[in-house]
Amino acid sequence: MLNAAGAVLGAAGATEECGALAEMTLDAVDEWVPPRDRVELLVGTADFLCTAGLVEEARSVAAAATSLARDSVVSRGSVEELSVLARVLGGAGHHDLGRRVLLRAAGLADEAEPGLGRAMDLAHVLGGSYAVQSEGESERMLESLTEEVGSLRLVDRPSALAAMAEALGGAGRFGEAYELARQLGELAEAGDSPYRRGWDRYSAARAYLAAGDVNTALALSEDLPLDAIPELLSAAVEKLVDAGDLARAVAVTDAIDDAMEHERSLGYLAGGLAAAGDFGQAVQRLAEIDSPVMCDRAKPLVARGMARAGQPEAALAVAESVTDLERRGRSLASVAEAWGADERGRALLVEALALGPWEQVLPELAKVAPECLLLLADLVLADGQRA
Structure with a gap:
């Protein structure tokens, strides 16, 4: 009132x-x-x-x-959250502070019980190590992760290797990610049952996507378990949208017969169309999503696309229509980034921060209020020391 x-x-x-x-x-x-x-x-x-x-x-x-x-x-943070913070700090040029945050993440990973969970945590740390330009830490993490994967049960190794490939691909090390994908393909063919081979191929397809090879990933989709095909195709749509290949993204989206993954892909597509300035088609694709939940998931992508295409007011209207508070915060952060470091942008970013976890607005925080990003990193480190 x-x-x-x-x-x-x-x-x-x-x-x-x-x-x-x-x-x-x-x-x-x-x-x-x-x-x-x-x-x-x-x-x-x-x-x-x-x-x-x-x-x-x-x-x-x-x-x-x-x-x-x-x-x-501000909280102690998980390994993934701290690794994301380290990556954003590295991208903003704060490599020393990013390394300190990453060491905190590595310490949490080392405290975990050996197994697939710890391997996934180490993959997050590996991805962050490249962003903070810590070659020594990257080599150590790569060795630790390789050793951890080698100690896993055979059934768990493909998932861990796929996560490792995604960390490498996210850091732009596509050649290394591709080599892991190739190894996963060989591992899949050596599986002792059709069921196991199918799911191992799924891990290989994920790794090929991480390496930027959408063609090979889509070719593998023909030999996956039926439950895995829609999810893989949806992930391929996301990669195609990121690469700006919207025409092919449309074709893959239309081929998905699972309702949830089809609507997820429509959200990726709507966001890509908005970023390309085709707002009419973006809104049309958004309207094709029948599920209110999936529509709410898609709207932050559309808001981000509109904001980056120079239409922050239109993006704000989309953001304010999001019913889920956390996703609304993510949408508002995109608008704040477009407005920049003026009073309006900073106030909107504060609102976004209040609506959801801090790690989802870190890239925007780095641009709109960079001094707050440094403060957040210091607070997270201090909180970790108290723990």
Whole structure:
């Protein structure tokens, strides 16, 4: 109610009344506003202050909202979350800090029991090591992961090798990922049952996708278990969209006969069309998704595409229509990135951070509020030391 009143006053240019309403809000926020609602209230207050032209006051309120959001989301973090943070830090040029975060992730992985789970964790750390330009750490992780995979049960090795290939492909090391895919193909043919060979081929196909070889992955899809084919085809659509091959992505999408994976692929396709500036086709593809849940999953991709195509207002409309709070946060972060490091972009990023886990908005945080990215890394490291 307070934010709604402030929005009306701000739009009317009632600067003095907006200032008084903001003061009343700040005085009362700790006393009667539930903790889960405080960030949202402060973000709204900053927004109407900005609309009224009270930029300094808006910045102060946004800073308070950022502090509250930070305190509620900073945690010890999982290996995957910490590896993502390290990659973003490395991409932003903060290699030393990224290495420290990655060492924390590696320590958590080492604490886990040997097995497939730890191999997956080590694959995340391996991917992060290339982003922070730590050749020594990359070599150590590669050796540790290879040793871990070798100790796994035969039935678990293909999944671990596929994860290893995905880490290498994500770091741009496509040749090494391709070699793993080739080894997986050979391993599949040596399987002791048709069932096992089929699922091992699925792991090989995943590895070929990671290496950027969509053709070989699609060729393997003909010999996969029926349950695995739609998922593999959907993953291929995502790769084709990322590569800008929208025509082929359409053809593969139309060939998927599983309802959920077909709608997942429609979401990838809609996001790619939006990023290419074809908003009409993007909206049309989005409308083809019948499931409300799958539509909600697709909308962040469309919002991101629209924002990156220079249409942040259209992206905001899509973002605000997302019903799942976490996915809405992801969508809002894309709009914040498009707006940049001004008051509006930073306020929207705070709202996005309050709606979901911090790791889903890290790339946007690095661009809109880079100083907060460094603060987050320091807090995560400090929290890990206390643990």
